[in-house]
Amino acid sequence: xxxxxxxxxxxxxxxAGDLDEIMAIEASVYPFPWxxxxxxxxxxxxxxxxxxxxxxxxxxxxxxxxxxxxxxxxNISVAGKRQHMGFGARLLRHALQVARRLGAGRLLLEVRPSxxxxxxxxxxxxxxxxxxxxxxxxxxxxxxxALVLVHSLAEVSA
Numbered sequence: 817x818x819x820x821x822x823x824x825x826x827x828x829x830x831x832a833g834d835l836d837e838i839m840a841i842e843a844s845v846y847p848f849p850w851x852x853x854x855x856x857x858x859x860x861x862x863x864x865x866x867x868x869x870x871x872x873x874x875x876x877x878x879x880x881x882x883x884x885x886x887x888x889x890x891n892i893s894v895a896g897k898r899q900h901m902g903f904g905a906r907l908l909r910h911a912l913q914v915a916r917r918l919g920a921g922r923l924l925l926e927v928r929p930s931x932x933x934x935x936x937x938x939x940x941x942x943x944x945x946x947x948x949x950x951x952x953x954x955x956x957x958x959x960x961x962a963l964v965l966v967h968s969l970a971e972v973s974a
Contacts, residue, residue, distance in 0.1 A: 823871030827910050830865035830877060832856065837874040838867070841895045848954045850891060855879070858890065864914050868907055870898075878907045880915055880923075887915035887969075889925035892934075904937050912941070916969045923969060926962035928953055935963070943967045 830838070835855055842849040858865055864880040864887075876894035880887050889911055894903045915923045926949060927934050943965040951959035 823873075825906065826869045827866050827906070828869060830855075830859065830867050830879070832859065834867050834874060834877070838877055841874070841876070841893055844896050845893055847956065854891075863890070864911075864918065866907070866910060866914070868894075868903055868910075870903075876903045876907050878911045880911050882915070882918050882920060885919055885921050887911075887918065887920035887923045889923055899933070904934075905940075908937060908941055912967065912969065920969055923967045925965050926952060927965060928960055929963055930960065938965050938967075941967060 835852055838855060839849075839852055855865075858879050858881075861881075864882065866878050867874050868876040868878075874895070875898040877891070878889070878893075879891040881890055882888075889908075892904065892907050892911065894901075894907070912923060925938070925943070927938065929935075944967075945963055946966050947964040949962040949964060952962035953960040
């Protein structure tokens with residue numbers, strides 16, 4: 817009987833060399849994707865940015881901005897063919913751990929009300945809604961609101 821080893825899952829700091837793969841994912845999963853400039857600016861600003869690789873394949877990424885004692889999740893994405901496989905949860909768990917390690921008391925984020933998969937993930941991790949940003953996101957029919965969610969980092973997460 818032979819044993820089959822699963823490919824190794826790695827969380828690695830994002831760097832400029834990852835951007836071509838990131839841009840391909842970004843363009844395939846969002847109707848209004850971040851630009852390369854958004855990512856390079858995030859890296860230049862020193863935001864906590866990470867990629868998830870499985871056997872070398874980039875499957876997702878996350879960008880977190882620190883502001884004093886608060887963290888803000890700016891982007892979390894998983895390649896379409898790798899969605900619903902637990903990588904979003906891995907990335908979110910990693911973002912929560914990094915924010916806690918950097919001294920944040922809570923992690924904030926905005927999410928489209930139409931993004932039910934993301935809302936389910938955030939609910940599973942214990943995020944709660946604290947507000948709405950009107951007409952925050954571009955949408956095909958104008959603008960879409962953003963729900964503002966928060967997670968206290970003093971709490972245990974999923």
